[in-house]
Amino acid sequence: MFDEEEVLKLQAKFDKEDRLAREKAQQVEEANIAWDDIQAKIDADYQLAERLQAQEQQELTIEEKSTLFVQLLKTRKKHFAAKRAEEKRNRPPTKAQQRSIMRSQSGYWFESRLLDDLRVTVAQLMLLVQKLLLLVLKVNAAGISYYC
Helix, strand or coil, rough: CCCHHHHHHHHHHHHHHHHHHHHHHHHHHHHHHHHHHHHHHHHHHHHHHHHHHHHHHHCEEEEHHHHHHHHHHHHHHHHHHHHHHHHHCCCCCCCCHHHHHHHHHCCHHHHHHHHHHHHHHHHHHHHHHHHHHHHHHHHHHCCCCCCC
């Protein structure tokens, strides 16, 4: 059936796979333990920070509270001023503003006409370049040298 050498090789292979699986499991376990330690440290730091913050809040004096209140009022004032400005920008234009816009856009027709003419000119130029390239290719194909 099986040769003794094959049996030993298979046994060595199984032993090696088993050892690798144990090492992998041990590494995962060590990583889990390390992660748990890190998580515990983070939780402890968070609790300490909460305690210190609570103590600091209790220690605030009336002057500090008043300065914080003034800062809060200033930030609220800035926020609502910005909000009003945004609403003002988003309002539709009045009739007078619309007339002004229409007057300023009346020159648009002339500008668009110039752009259309320019596009036509560029298209014509492209056709000339294509014809020139075809001519060069025909001359090249005919074997005529056009170098000086």
